[in-house]
Structures are given as structure tokens and as C-alpha cells.
Amino acid sequence: MSSTAKPAPTMGETAYGQIAGLLTSGRVAPGERLSLRDLAERLGTSTMPIRAAVGRLAEYGALEVSPNRAVRVPVMSAGRFSELADLRQQMEGLAAERAALAATAEDIDAIEPIATAFAEMVVGPDPDGGRAVALNRDLHFAIYAAARMPLLQSMIERLWLLAGPVLNLDMRADPRRLANTPAPRFHASALAALRRRDGASARAAISGDIADAASFILARGVLKED
Amino acid sequence: MSSTAKPAPTMGETAYGQIAGLLTSGRVAPGERLSLRDLAERLGTSTMPIRAAVGRLAEYGALEVSPNRAVRVPVMSAGRFSELADLRQQMEGLAAERAALAATAEDIDAIEPIATAFAEMVVGPDPDGGRAVALNRDLHFAIYAAARMPLLQSMIERLWLLAGPVLNLDMRADPRRLANTPAPRFHASALAALRRRDGASARAAISGDIADAASFILARGVLKED
DNA sequence: GACTATGAACCGTGATCACAGTCGGCGGCA
């Protein structure tokens, strides 16, 4: 029924997803060296699908190949993280602005429950860092999808893949910060702006959400200086 | 010398460059199907480096894999092209704005001769479409490099790879349009803004340059309607 | 005891082969 046929995903694609999961869930540490043969054994295939997956990840910068061709998880310097946060504010702010102009009522109805679920979780008695990250991601991308700009969305996905390891590391390290995060207020502000078709406010809300999280992580000083 | 060692490029990387050249120079037509074995024979290698190169290109969207796993050069619809031009205005405008704030005197001194070379060529007696494209590219990226935002620059490079086939097709189809293009005025305006450290004007100049070229191509109506 | 040389294990890359699926052209049938 879907417009796009699903011709059984290749092993390379599943390997891509699994390795990306390893990265975004923080199960591999920045700086850690990865071996194609080891990954192949872990995923139960030959090195061929792993090669394809790692190559694609490396193209994004989600993995790094040293000049000696060694594959490692990139270490995020403070400067690199700052540029990443800067770009995220610009691009995701743009997506939110356009979403405010293009979103249908159905789009907004689909976004709202995600926002309330996130807001209830962070004030709840048992905040789950991993689940919070997932909900936050779903919320952001639900908004961006409403902008109907597939190219922009794919570029934002790339940025999230780069930021993933650090964000997850942060959430895991200090899940109780969730109770005090201003994120739900930014989310509510964005949602209200979408309803008003107020692009500038939507941009400001998303941009503020990103800037707040980024400054918090930078303030912790765990990122390598330059 | 250079800070990064050069450990002899792999065949996969050279294949990447050669296939990217095929795309940006317009020697392969949109919609055309590519065969890994054929490319391998043309480049004198096995299919392995070709696989790696094509996979990376496909990750960017510079190549397209059909649900039946056939590799083809993507056809650019009018809608897709519009979004691409839109994003280019936003991101390259941003890069120009930041360049205006971060550019050193040496940066600007390096940019200027490229601008004059482009301007002299388009009014010259024998406008060369291919060379004009190359000069235009060099000029734009010299500006963006001055922004010192490597992540942003790599994302812009991706966008150019997507737009490459269409832009080149346009330039080749009608090189005499070069004589009347307003591009040199946009370039001069951007350069002056860089000197004044006027970010807003630099953004406007680059954005205008892109918008003008895009509207010209769209007006020709050669792009497939959605 | 500290340092260097050496060798084995391991790394990514490229080539080659096997296989299932797809597409097109040719032949036969209505």
C-alpha cells in the first residue's frame, strides 16, 4: 500500500542501522577504535556489509578514518561541538519556521502527544535518560517533517548523528538534570507557534531549545579543548 | 607543509573523484543507468572501489538506487530543484555572513582575483561554459572557507554535488547567456560586504546570486514538473 | 632494569567467485 516498495533491506542497510544505533546509544565511546572484522563477527556477517555501512557513516563524519585508515569513533572537541550546535540552531530553526507555514492540522495533532509525553516523563518519578532522548528526537523530527523539505530533513538527520554520542553521554551521565530542564517550555512554545503559524517564534523556540542544551553540555567542560 | 599527511589515496577515493567529475561535468545524463562493472572497466579496476565510491555518492543523494537496486543519475524535478535552491540560499548565505565576520585580509586578497577572473571571462569574446562554472565554484568556496566552519562547508559541498548536473547542463546549453548574467555584480557586492565586515549584505549578495541563477533555470521549464 | 629490535597478529583494501533477481529480446502461438 505504501507508495515505496520495500524490497527486503540489504544486510548492508541493517548493518548501517545497527552501527548507527551503537553510536547514538553511546555504546561505543568517542575515540574507540572499531574493527571491520570484529563488527562483522558481532553482527554475524562477513565484512562486506560492514564495509558498506562504515563507508556511509564515515562519509557523514559519524565515523572517522585516520590517515592510517583506522576506523574510530570521532572525538568531539569543544570547537567542533560549538559549530555543530550553531548549525543545528540555524537549520532546525529554519525547519521549524517553515513547518509553521506548511503544517496541517493533522501534523500538529500528531506532534502534540509526543510533546506531552516528553514533558510528563521529565517531571515523573523515574526519568529514563534513554527514553527521554528518543522522545525528544521524535518530537523534533515530527516538527521538521511538517516542513515538507526532505532535503533539509536529511541534512538535519546527519547533524543528529554527529551529535548523538555526546548528547547520549550527557543524558546517561546525569539523568536527574531532566527534572530541571527547560526543554518542555521550549517545546510548548514551538507547538503554540506552529498553531499560530508564527514562523519567527517557532524558529526562536527550537533555536533556544538547542542553545540551552548545548550551553549546558559545554559548561560541564567534559569536551576536549579544541 | 600541510598539516594532514597524504597516505596515498585509495582507489576507492580516486574512483569517487572520477565519478563525481562525471556527474558535475554533465558527462552522464540525469536518469541514465550506471553499471558497476561498466564503470569498473572504464576506470580500469575491479568493482570493489566502484562499489565504495557509488555507495558514498548515493548516501549524499548524488546518485540514486532504485528499489530494484539499480543505480541511476537522479532526475531533478522542479520541486526538488526549488528546495535545493532554497536551502542553498539559506546555507550559503549563512556561510557568507559568517565569512564577513571571520575573514582575514589574506582571505579577501585571495578571493578578489577569482572574482575579477570570472567577471572578465563572462564579458570576454569567447565565454567558456565549463571554465565559468569552475571559476564560479572556486569563488563561492573561497568565500565559504573564510567562514572557518568546516561542517557547514562540507554540507554546502553536498548541495553543490546535487545541483552540479543541472547547473552544468544549463551552462553548456546556453553559454552566451553568460554575457548578460548579473552574477559579477552579486560577486562584487559580496566582496565589498566582506571588506566592510557587513554580514547582512554579504548574505544578501550570495543569496541573490543563487536565487537569480535558480529562477533563470526554472523559467526555462526544462525541469520535470514534480 | 631500561631500551631496542623482531616477529606474529591484525588492520583495511582490492580482486575474484557464486548467487538470486531483473530486464530485454527473440521465438512461438493465437
Next chain:
DNA sequence: TGCCGCCGACTGTGATCACGGTTCATAGTC
């Protein structure tokens, strides 16, 4: 004459092997 079905060539994918280069640990030497 027009249409359908089949068969062969060709597609991308995965596995396996070979090869140069790097890394790390151990043994030998000063």
C-alpha cells in the same frame, strides 16, 4: 499481424582469499 512467454545476459550483493602496512608484545641486548 499482434501478443505472450520464455530464456539468456546482466545487475547488485555477499563471501572468501591475498596482500601490503601498522601495531603491539615479547625477547634480547646494553
